[in-house]
Amino acid sequence: MEFLNDVLVQPFADMAAAPDFLLQVLWEGLVGGVLYALIALGFVLIYKSSRIFNFAQGIMVVFAALTLVGLYEKGVPALLALPLTLVVMLILAMTIERVVLRPLVNQPDIILFMATIGITLFLIGFGELIFGGENKVMITEQLFIPTGSIVFEPFGGFVSIEEKDLTAVIGAMVLVAALLVFLNKSKIGRAIRALGDDHQAALSVGISLSTIWVIVWFIAGVIALATGIVWGARAGVSFALEVIAFKALPVLMLGGLESVMGAIIGGLAIGILEKVFEIYWGQPLLGGNTEAWFAYMLALLVLLFRPQGLFGEKIIERV
Amino acid sequence: MFYRTAGQFKTSYEADHALFPVRQDAILLGVILIFAFVIFPFTASEFAFRALLIPVLIYSLAALGLNILTGYAGQLSLGTGAFMGVGAYACYKLVSIFPEMNIVVAIALSGFFSAAIGVLFGLPSLRIKGFYLAIATLAAQFFLVWLFQKWAWLYNYNASGAIQVPNIDLFGITVAGPRATAMAQYYFVLCVVCAITFFAINITRGRIGRMWKAVRDMDIAAELVGINLMRTKLMAFFVSSYVVGIAGALFVFLWRGAAEANLFDIPLSFRVLFIAIIGGLGSILGNFLGAILIVALPVIISSVPGAFGIPVDSAMVEHLNIMIIGALIIAFLIIEPHGLARFWAMIREKFILWPFPH
Secondary structure (H helix, E strand, O other): OHHHHHHHHHHHHHHHHOHHHHHHHHHHHHHHHHHHHHHHHHHHHHHHHHOOOOOOHHHHHHHHHHHHHHHHHOOOOHHHHHHHHHHHHHHHHHHHHHHHHHHHOOOOHHHHHHHHHHHHHHHHHHHHHHHOOOOEOOOOHHHOOOOOEEEEOHHHOOEEEEHHHHHHHHHHHHHHHHHHHHHHHOHHHHHHHHHHHOHHHHHHOOOOHHHHHHHHHHHHHHHHHHHHHHHHHHHOEOHHHHHHHHHHHHHHHHHOOOOHHHHHHHHHHHHHHHHHHHHHHHHHHHOOOOHHHHHHHHHHHHHHHOOOOOOOOOOOOOO | OOOOOOOOOOOOHHHHOOOOOOHHHHHHHHHHHHHHHHHHHHHOOHHHHHHHHHHHHHHHHHHHHHHHHHHHOOOOOOOHHHHHHHHHHHHHHHHHHOOOOOHHHHHHHHHHHHHHHHHHHHHHHHOOOOHHHHHHHHHHHHHHHHHHHHOHHHHOOOOOOOEEOOOEEEOOEEEEOOOOOHHHHHHHHHHHHHHHHHHHHHHHHOHHHHHHHHHHHOHHHHHHOOOOHHHHHHHHHHHHHHHHHHHHHHHHHHHHOEEOHHHHOHHHHHHHHHHHHHHOOOOOHHHHHHHHHHHHHHHHHHHHHHHOOOOOOHHHHHHHHHHHHHHHHHHHHHHOOOOHHHHHHHHHHHHHHOOOOO
8 A cells, every 4th residue: 555655646746745846847858858859850850761760860969069069169159160060960961871871772771770870889989089078068158048047936836947948949849840841841851751752763753862861861960960059058068968869769669750740749758757757756766767768668668559659650561 | 612512412301401411511610619619728818818709709699699589580679788687687696595506507597587588578579560679678778777776686785786706616616706717717608608509500490490580581471371470579589588698697707707787788789789780680600700800809909009009098099999890880781781691601602613603
């Protein structure tokens, strides 16, 4: 009984007792979720257009953020460093397409997946060689991101919202909206979706595979840069950021590998739920740090009922 | 020429199904075994044992376990490291609860613990397929490593949170713990690896292996011809996790001597996956070739600048090492996606035909 009470009753009593704290937890979870969603978005774009499960998205986030900060430290003004970083990401996209993807066209999925892990290792070594392994501070002020915090007092309590988190959430929403318009309305967006549906059919109507791949990897690079700025502002820029790639995987699985909407909703759901679980169940009952596995267990449970994820395309198998 | 098979007639089905239908294969293996059992131990230094020979064998065994699951039964697993951890922790608990237990028995039993957990996390494979299945093994990976950290009973409530291998004797010779010599450990690992490899070769070329391959190539078709999918997939998870668990127990008891939970984290899983893929999925020989490459590369890379007298600091070597390994993985995948085992197959083919081109 004691145990059931601890699991089923006490957490909710805690929530009701301190609604302002719950709001704070929800907000923190939401911000985390936005970041997961952004990374998952990079995955989804590449998966949609090329059926490549891009493990390197996490390291691209680190690499983009490091390039930005590194350029600034070399004396480049912040507002010039931003477009320069974009150029670097474009070069990276072209190099990856030329050196890795083009020779591996038509290989089994697992081989391409391994190749992206190879890219990850290469970028880790390369990045540490150039920028050093130590933690760096994101140039938040120089990019005109507000750093104060807004304090609410609902229910006579106290909720603090950092302005940079708010900026992150709004920025992410704008980015996602722009991306959706781009994918659904522009000519290139249509070409990307066509490639995702059927490579050969897309090629036969004159869509260039390599151009689209460069574009897609570049967009993934832009998303990586945005994620890197936002996450770097919260936690500093270092290779420890790479672990968020592992956070994006369950988000993807939960939402479905092909779905942009799934990535966003999956990201927000996992961000909020894992925070709530950690605070109200994980720390009092399980010794904490449950965020390491909660997202995976949740995704696993959902997949047992919907093997293609919440919003994924129905898997049709023919013999 | 060197591999001429002409004249080796088979007069019965048994002879045709033998382990080595081609005589030269058996001779080659014999030479390799003589090297492994006799020549290496007398020529290798302590450093070579610790840095090359023992890790190559243990990583080969882990990759072999993964290959049974991913290469033969077609179920992608990214949680090998955690299953190795289960084997290691189970062996540690067995040894500390029953100090009298023979180390061979303890290691053999510890495999069953990881096999049971492997089957548990293999259950979703009946519904979830392909990359989505990676989530099940990743869930195992992160959950188990978390458990290794939080469940103090597993490491006997040590203040350090790490497991320390005690001195363990086998037939009067210390094989594990700080007192053990590298040579004794090498022989122990070699015997275990040989036994399991022999078992794996036979299981993969028999009825069970053919069932696994059928499921790998298309599971619905396999089901239609009467293969019980649940039994086949779960058996693959069982056998694979058993081998991986034993590799984990050897990893800690016969090589590292001590282990913390984060040793079994995702980099270990990826390392074993690299070995299996670079070696060649669906091949036994490939695991050994891949392990030799992945274990020897860092050692070679870090010794090259010193040999040329170029002063390079160790952090730089580390970074270069990661970079080169990443680049090599990509290069190998581009040159031969089927792995090193395919290279050997092509060389063998050439030897058979030589000196004629076709």
